[in-house]
Amino acid sequence: MGQYVAPIRDMQFVLHELLNVTEEFKNLPRYQEIDADIINQVLEEGAKFTQEVLFPLNHSGDREGCHYDKETKKVTTPKGFKEAYKQYVEGGWAALACDAEYGGQGLPVSLNNSFYEMLNSSNQAWSMYPGLSHGAYECLKEHGTDEQKTVYLPKLASGEWTGTMCLTEAHCGTDLGLLRTKAEPQGDGSYSITGSKIFISAGEHDMSENIIHLVLARLPDAPTGSKGISLFLVPKFIPDASGQPGARNGIACGAIEEKMGIHGNATCQMNLDGAKGWLIGQPNKGLNAMFVFMNAARLGVGMQGLGLTEVAYQNALVYAKDRIQMRSLSGPKAPDRPADPIIVHPDVRRMLLTAKAYAEGARAFTSYVALQIDRELNHPDEEVRKEAADEVALLTPIVKAFLTDNAWISTSEALQVYGGHGYIAEWGMEQYVRDARINMIYEGTNTVQSLDLLGRKILMDNGAKLRKFGEKIKSFVEDNGLSEEMSEFVTPLGELGEKVTKLTMEIGMKAFQNQDEVGAAAVPYLRVAGHLVFSYFFAQMAKIALEKKDSGDRFYEAKLATARFYFARLYPETAMLIRQARSGASNLLALDAELF
Numbered sequence: 001m002g003q004y005v006a007p008i009r010d011m012q013f014v015l016h017e018l019l020n021v022t023e024e025f026k027n028l029p030r031y032q033e034i035d036a037d038i039i040n041q042v043l044e045e046g047a048k049f050t051q052e053v054l055f056p057l058n059h060s061g062d063r064e065g066c067h068y069d070k071e072t073k074k075v076t077t078p079k080g081f082k083e084a085y086k087q088y089v090e091g092g093w094a095a096l097a098c099d100a101e102y103g104g105q106g107l108p109v110s111l112n113n114s115f116y117e118m119l120n121s122s123n124q125a126w127s128m129y130p131g132l133s134h135g136a137y138e139c140l141k142e143h144g145t146d147e148q149k150t151v152y153l154p155k156l157a158s159g160e161w162t163g164t165m166c167l168t169e170a171h172c173g174t175d176l177g178l179l180r181t182k183a184e185p186q187g188d189g190s191y192s193i194t195g196s197k198i199f200i201s202a203g204e205h206d207m208s209e210n211i212i213h214l215v216l217a218r219l220p221d222a223p224t225g226s227k228g229i230s231l232f233l234v235p236k237f238i239p240d241a242s243g244q245p246g247a248r249n250g251i252a253c254g255a256i257e258e259k260m261g262i263h264g265n266a267t268c269q270m271n272l273d274g275a276k277g278w279l280i281g282q283p284n285k286g287l288n289a290m291f292v293f294m295n296a297a298r299l300g301v302g303m304q305g306l307g308l309t310e311v312a313y314q315n316a317l318v319y320a321k322d323r324i325q326m327r328s329l330s331g332p333k334a335p336d337r338p339a340d341p342i343i344v345h346p347d348v349r350r351m352l353l354t355a356k357a358y359a360e361g362a363r364a365f366t367s368y369v370a371l372q373i374d375r376e377l378n379h380p381d382e383e384v385r386k387e388a389a390d391e392v393a394l395l396t397p398i399v400k401a402f403l404t405d406n407a408w409i410s411t412s413e414a415l416q417v418y419g420g421h422g423y424i425a426e427w428g429m430e431q432y433v434r435d436a437r438i439n440m441i442y443e444g445t446n447t448v449q450s451l452d453l454l455g456r457k458i459l460m461d462n463g464a465k466l467r468k469f470g471e472k473i474k475s476f477v478e479d480n481g482l483s484e485e486m487s488e489f490v491t492p493l494g495e496l497g498e499k500v501t502k503l504t505m506e507i508g509m510k511a512f513q514n515q516d517e518v519g520a521a522a523v524p525y526l527r528v529a530g531h532l533v534f535s536y537f538f539a540q541m542a543k544i545a546l547e548k549k550d551s552g553d554r555f556y557e558a559k560l561a562t563a564r565f566y567f568a569r570l571y572p573e574t575a576m577l578i579r580q581a582r583s584g585a586s587n588l589l590a591l592d593a594e595l596f
Contacts, residue, residue: 001059002315002428006047006118008040009555010360014367015039017544018537021110021371028378031108039111042096046115049091050122053084058123061264062431066205066256068266073252075204075266081126085159085207094130094159098137102153109377113303113370117363120307124435125264127307129162129202131300135293136163136214140233143281143289151239152212161210165293166197166234166270173199174448176216176287177226183217183277193217193232193277196254196269199442203268204236204253210245211236213270214293215277216286223284231286232277250275261434295396297443299369302399304439305407306362312414312432313355319427320348320417342417350569351417355410357538357566360559362403364537369395387468394457394465395533397449402530404439405446411436450522453529459508459518466504473497473536480539485546489539492567496532496574503528503578510584520585524577531574538563 015021016036025031061078068075088094097112098104119127137156140148155161172178181195193215197203204211213234222228240246250273257267281289320343324334328344342348369392376388411432415422422429440446458466477494480486507525510517542563545556 001056002311003318004051004055004122004311004314006043006050006121007310007359007363008043008047010363011043011114011117011367012040013541013544013555013559014364015110015114018364018541019110019367019371021108024371024375025108027380028108028374029380030106030378031374034108034111038107042107042111043114045091046093046118049087049093050118053087054119054122054126057081057084057126058264059428059431061123061125062261062435063263063425065263066266068253068256073204073254075206075253075256075268077129077205077207077266078264081129081264082207084126085129088130089159094133095157097134098153098157099141102141102149102157104157108370109373110367110370113366116300116303117307117310117366120304121311122307123264124304124307125262127304128262128265129205129207130159132165132202132297133159133161133163135165135296135300136212138296139214139231139289139293140280142292143231144233148233148278148280151243152233152235155210155243156212160208161212162202162205162208163212163214164200164203165290165297166200166203166213166215167290168197168199170196170198174445176229177224179216179218179229181215181217181272183219183230183232185219186276189278191217191219191232191277191279193234193251193272193275196271198269199257200268200270201265201442203266203270204256205266209237210239213251214280214290215272215275216290217277219283226287228284229286230283231280231289233280234272234275234277238276259438261431261436261438294443298396298400298449299366301439301443302362302366302403305403305405305436306359306366308432308436308439309355309359309362309403309407309410312411312429313352313359315427315429316355316414316417317343317352319421320352323418348417351413353562353565354413354570357562357570358403358406358410360541360562361534361538361566362406364541365395365533366399366403368537369399390465391469394453394469397453397457398526398530398533400443401440401446401449401453401526402533404436405527405530407436408433408440446526447523450526451519454507454522454525455518458504459511463504463508466500470497470501473532476536476539480543486539486543489535489542489563489567492571493532493535493539496528496535496571499574499578500528500532503581506582514585516585516589520583520588521581524580528574528577528581531571531577534566535571538566 025034057080064078066075095104096107097109100106133156169179183191183193215232215234216229219230234251237245238247238249254269254271321341323342324339325342328340333340333344372388372392376385379385415429415433418429421427477490480490507521545560548556
């Protein structure tokens with residue numbers, strides 16, 4: 001059912017040539033021994049695991065789905081999932097970027113990030129089981145007690161136990177201030193937690209021996225709204241004195257959802273009936289602690305978008321080279337065959353190049369953000385850590401929303417390459433479209449990401465974070481502005497940077513009079529910002545490709561052509577988006593609700 005080949009060459013290009021990560025690692029004490037050979041070895045082994053173990057389970061897992069037993073309230077994952085997870089744990093993949101003190105391998109986030117692209121390309125539904133565990137690990141590492149860290153982090157790092165986040169309730173999704181789950185303090189320092197949660201990815205399954213739920217709930221005297229939410233650690237099995245799974249806790253799966261996509265992942269309704277839990281962090285400060293988990297998950301969802309974009313592109317490319325239909329308008333290209341391969345047709349190439357460009361831009365962008373996380377967590381200079389943290393905060397909503405929007409576009413274009421065959425389950429393409437659609441919704445809808453970017457990350461600090469990132473772009477433009485070869489990339493990049501600055505100021509001024517102006521402009525604004533970031537990275541990649549175009553390696557020829565396609569065909573969307581963002585709120589709010 002189709003194919004997947006990990007794009008190791010492009011990953012190496014991004015890590016070694018674009019970002020030069022090994023030089024960056026020399027400034028990070030814990031990673032100073034990480035060299036190109038180690039990075040390449042991890043990528044190669046990761047490719048073997050994802051190509052040979054996970055990808056063959058993707059289509060079958062989608063067709064079979066998960067099984068729920070009403071009597072035992074247990075979930076059984078599709079055939080082969082459990083065995084694949086055992087191989088994942090035994091191979092040490094769960095521990096890749098976890099701290100050595102908790103049994104992890106202590107490798108950089110930027111390397112783990114590339115591995116997660118492979119996971120998501122090969123099997124997004126399967127990858128969601130271990131994927132959320134990393135968020136739980138980071139949340140406990142930052143906000144857990146010493147005892148919680150000692151008991152739970154080694155198990156999460158090894159992959160023996162998995163983690164979930166339990167936020168959403170039937171009456172509240174984005175507005176967590178409405179949640180009703182209650183936590184009653186007990187005399188032994190624990191809490192009795194009662195309530196129901198929905199849409200809990202990997203909330204129940206048979207792949208690990210314990211599941212650690214991070215649950216948002218209210219204490220009896222909690223303030224109303226989001227300021228009265230606390231975070232609790234609620235294990236499926238309560239660890240015994242030896243740290244092994246002990247008594248069954250009062251949290252169970254009430255049902256699993258029938259969904260449009262990601263059928264191989266159990267999306268659960270979780271019922272808590274006096275479940276025993278322990279406070280994480282401070283009372284009524286649960287959202288602050290959970291944001292560590294949520295931000296990690298949002299970056300992870302962006303990687304899901306990249307993963308699907310890449311695998312959809314690969315399969316559409318193979319099909320386009322093999323499928324013959326009609327003749328090229330400029331004359332036969334395969335005169336020995338009854339028709340030409342459809343890759344000769346301009347619009348088929350447009351569809352393929354759209355997916356290819358969105359995948360390569362996303363790979364450069366997300367690898368850069370992952371490297372900034374490495375700097376944020378490990379650089380010895382506090383000021384460098386602060387600057388990296390600010391940049392990660394600014395770019396996270398763009399990673400989540402822009403990449404998942406692009407994945408929806410790219411998987412749809414890739415399906416279109418197949419024509420009617422793309423719509424048929426036999427070929428596997430329609431699954432990528434279905435799977436891609438959820439990524440625009442969960443972990444904060446893309447509209448929420450847009451509001452977060454414009455309202456909180458930019459306007460709230462008067463554009464300080466944006467200006468700092470803009471200075472990097474401005475410096476690159478100034479350094480390369482006199483190069484005739486680079487003008488086709490640098491000129492549009494510089495122009496877009498100026499337009500974003502003006503647009504931001506204009507929206508900010510309008511928002512002083514009417515806050516709805518932010519909501520009206522946010523979605524097109526984020527896509528403009530996404531294109532600004534992609535333009536920056538495509539310009540840098542084009543510069544490298546120009547320098548090496550005569551090396552004899554046709555990789556650079558392809559990279560240059562993709563950059564040119566991006567600026568000619570995808571970048572121009574920004575003109576329309578800017579016009580939309582500037583149009584204001586009145587065209588959206590003037591119509592009385594009764595007249596819709």
